[in-house]
Amino acid sequence: MTSGADTAPPAEASALFGCALPVVTRYAELLASAGVERGLIGPREVPRLWERHLMNCAVVEELIPQDAEVIDIGSGAGLPGVVLGILRPDLRIVLLEPLLRRTVFLRECVELLGLENVTVRRGRAEDVKGELEADFITARAVAPLTRLGGWALPLLRQGGSLLALKGEQAASELEEARADLMKQRPCVADVIRVGSGKVDPATTVVRVTVTSKSDQTAPPRQHRAPGGRKKRGRKR
Numbered sequence: 001m002t003s004g005a006d007t008a009p010p011a012e013a014s015a016l017f018g019c020a021l022p023v024v025t026r027y028a029e030l031l032a033s034a035g036v037e038r039g040l041i042g043p044r045e046v047p048r049l050w051e052r053h054l055m056n057c058a059v060v061e062e063l064i065p066q067d068a069e070v071i072d073i074g075s076g077a078g079l080p081g082v083v084l085g086i087l088r089p090d091l092r093i094v095l096l097e098p099l100l101r102r103t104v105f106l107r108e109c110v111e112l113l114g115l116e117n118v119t120v121r122r123g124r125a126e127d128v129k130g131e132l133e134a135d136f137i138t139a140r141a142v143a144p145l146t147r148l149g150g151w152a153l154p155l156l157r158q159g160g161s162l163l164a165l166k167g168e169q170a171a172s173e174l175e176e177a178r179a180d181l182m183k184q185r186p187c188v189a190d191v192i193r194v195g196s197g198k199v200d201p202a203t204t205v206v207r208v209t210v211t212s213k214s215d216q217t218a219p220p221r222q223h224r225a226p227g228g229r230k231k232r233g234r235k236r
């Protein structure tokens with residue numbers, strides 16, 4: 001895969017990605033070249049790859065504790081799963097994607113970027129129950145919350161969370177979906193903004209955490225405070 005348009009990172013990306021910046025930059029190049037050529041990402045997205053896609057996805061790592069297992073449902077060209085995999089070598093991430101040409105691109109990315117903690121699984125989320133399970137599920141721009149919850153909640157371990165990256169309508173979407181989510185599995189849900197001061201606007205996430213029936217009012221499990229984790233360098 002060759003390099004495409006100018007994909008140099010903005011100044012703010014250094015602080016966010018630290019020592020992972022060269023690998024994320026290589027991923028940006030892959031998106032801007034093969035990703036565009038193969039129709040996985042629109043050419044108009046290239047000038048805003050960093051702000052709107054890579055950085056916006058990266059800040060979600062604040063919500064995921066050390067060594068968690070993550071499934072990224074509907075990974076597409078790898079957002080947010082590939083970014084999280086680069087930034088957090090401690091996580092084990094499955095990129096779940098049904099479309100062949102997307103899984104081909106994802107496998108190429110995983111290999112070229114040396115992501116030993118990331119695997120690609122071709123399939124639909126509703127078809128992998130009993131085969132895949134995780135502590136966290138991420139999803140961006142995949143499906144309305146009610147449908148996404150129906151796919152994701154059965155794949156979560158007790159205490160695990162769906163982290164759905166959503167837009168400005170997140171709160172109203174959650175209120176509409178809340179009763180349906182509860183029918184799926186006992187859970188608590190909230191809308192949180194992550195990455196304030198790092199990305200503008202901050203990323204909006206609907207977090208749905210599966211609970212036991214007796215634990216309905218409990219807040220989601222306490223995660224590490226943002227910035228409190230010691231980052232481990234990736235072996236290259």
Ligand SMILES: C[S@@+](CC[C@H](N)C(=O)[O-])C[C@H]1O[C@@H](n2cnc3c(N)ncnc32)[C@H](O)[C@@H]1O
Nearest residue numbers: 073074075076079097098099124125140141142
């Ligand atoms: C709009 S794209 C978003 C891709 C990526 N998450 C992003 O933010 O750029 C939606 C993706 O969800 C995938 N998808 C659709 N239905 C799915 C399902 N039932 N299970 C898993 N993935 C699905 C599609 O193939 C597509 O790649």
